[in-house]
Amino acid sequence: MKTFSNFLLGLIFLVSMNSCRESVDVAAIQVYDGPTNTAINIHLIESDSAIMRLDIKAPKQLEFANGNMEFPDGIAIQFFEKDGSLGTTLRADKGYFLKSENLYKGVGDVQVKNLIKDQSLQTEEIFWNPNEKRIYTDKFVTVQEKQTLFNGTGLEADQSFSTYKLMNVRDSRTLLPGEGM
Template sequence: MFLYGCEEEIDSSLLEPYLGPIKVALDIDLYHSDSAIVRTHLKAPKQVEFDVGDFEFPEGIDITFFDEEGNITTTMRADKGFYIKKDNLYRGEGDVRVHNLEKDQKLSSEELFWDPNAKKIYTDKFVTIEERETLFNGTGMEADESFSEYKLFKVTNSRTILPGENN
């Protein structure tokens, strides 16, 4: 006796879990306060949320930091941004810029991380820092989130800015 069975082929891709976005929000304007004092202001044209709680800001992200009197101390912007929920960590990529308005220090890099818990920003990528009349270049940097105190690693090709050269 022979038994023959016909089994329908199943497309295995239909059984894979969906990993794409679950929500999309436009014109994000988010304030974070602590003890009734605004600490940060996040703005983004588009925010994409994923099932695990991560966010992507595909059209850019701007974060503004405030002191206890409500004055803007530092701004941070990136062409594209990410928030990793499990690490409570933000990552900016593309043209990333930080400006400490109090000390008039400017940073540019292709990638930068902001850790709100540790109140630090850092990268292991190439960085240019403009401070007063000097450009500092290096690979790797760590700073407090206000970018008022920083450490630049593997410093190379630092130089004085010539008159009329400022951007």
């Protein structure tokens, strides 16, 4: 009989404990979707046959569970020629890597410079597709080629920015001495 009363007393205790708990609204529980990894001062180098092809630097990299990355403090990418010499630079105030599309995106003050052809590009957003080795944007762009400025909306180019197609050209003009990007 004593066992039965202990059992009954324990059951009453458990029922009273559960009734004192606050119920949790499952819909209010939020899943964490922030960065799973943070790296500071990243420096990635890609080479082929001991010749540098690509150099990526960023002060901070945030990596997410889906493989996407964010470069909140900016990103700088250098593209090298076949002989290993530096050919083109790309920099942006903020950057992203979209893993599912294998696509880099630069936003803010975006600048691309082809050092060999002495030409530069300025825009607010650009995409770099490493598989296709091309850069493109549908935003307003300013291209300086030697002493001429071209303005337009939209651009497609190879990743070295040595050949490009400027869409919807708005105007062009010759630079005055001391003027330029």
